[in-house]
Amino acid sequence: MSVISNDIVLFMIVVIGAILGYKGHSLTLSGAFATTIVGMAILLAFGAQGLFLIGTFFVTASYWSKFKADKKKSVEDKIKKSGARDAVQVFANGGVPALLSLLYLLFQENLLLYMFITSLATANSDTWASEIGSISKSKPIHVLSLSRVDAGTSGAISLLGTLSALCGAFLIGIISHFLWNEVTFQLGLAIGIVGFLGNLLDTLLGATVQVTYTCSNCGLNTEKTNHCGQSTLYKSGLRFLNNDTVNFLSIALGSLLILLFTM
């Protein structure tokens, strides 16, 4: 009699998910490895429920990034990396959830579960905002100057992107209520609110301290270190704060913010 253990099936789901992500061009090879590591950490700590939640993020992020991809061409031109996510991008979004999973393995504290869910709510909110917001027909507004700027500019918001951010955050909060007895409906809603705030923080950091470069050939302001076949020039912001570090930071701060709702 051979019984395949549940854990092995779940482990296979992680690996197959990463392979499908690579085959479907949602992940680069390094991104697929990083996804396997993040998925493993989450699986060890939170089992099938944790896997379902990160799967929701992963599948919807892949779906939205391909949704109306032709309309995003000019926006992708501004954003440093596009299309397939590499290891750096996977860890920018999945690093905090993975670290919180490892901490949960050690300490088994419910607070770490709530922080884990909130980190995914923030990551999902941010991803939905940028992937769906970038197909908005009207030009977005810069969150500080309130003037209209080109789509894809860091710190820019649109109505469509903001509504998407809300939906992305609350989806994770509400699903988590159905996955864990410990997560009451009110807590699920609080996680939705905090996930959305985490995304706002991402936008604010993008508008203030994130590094920006200018292309000396075409004048484009961009996150890219290369444009028009040449190196771009530093324009403003902190050099170590690119889109990935800002992502990581806002997800970390977002997950800390849920503690205010649970004390």
Ligand SMILES: [Zn+2]
């Ligand atoms: Zn250029």
